[in-house]
Amino acid sequence: MESLQGMKCEQPLGSGPSRAPMSRRILLADDDPASLEGLRSLLVAWGYEVETAEDGRAALDKVGAVHPSVVITDVVMPAMSGLELLDAVKREEPAIPVIVMTGHGTLETRRRATAQGAFAYLPKPVDTARLRSVLTKAFHKTRSLS
Secondary structure, X not given: OOEOOOOOOOOOOOOOHHHOOHHHEEEEEOOOHHHHXXXXXXXXXXXXXXXXXXXXXXXXHHHHHHOOOEEEEEOOOOOOOHHHHHHHHHHHOOOOOEEEEEOOOOHHHHHHXXXXXXXXXXXXXXEHHHHXXXXXXXXXXXXXXX
16 A cells, blocks of 8 residues: 655646646645645646645635635644535535545544535545545536536
């Protein structure tokens, strides 16, 4: 299982954020700078346009401004947790798939995320193959709703 921990990501030519179609925009929220940057780099290397936020409140402020196709959020963050962000996004933009990830997961957290409409729940460190598969499905869902 490949994970982000200790992973070096190189960006292929022509796959930077300026080249990603609008329909491939991800809003990524995580209060851990290393996790945020590592995941951002990976997503950019995969050809996604990525906006970042250091906490749930900052992410929620960006939802209306950047119009992401998918939101990926950590659960444990200051100002607003990932579950609170999930709830707010589902109220404001119910069609946006929200992927919840955490290094502090419990069965109760997973149950709450699922009940609140999370598209997927991923443990940290993130399994990159699983993340890629989930993103493919999330963007397929987004396109089918357009």
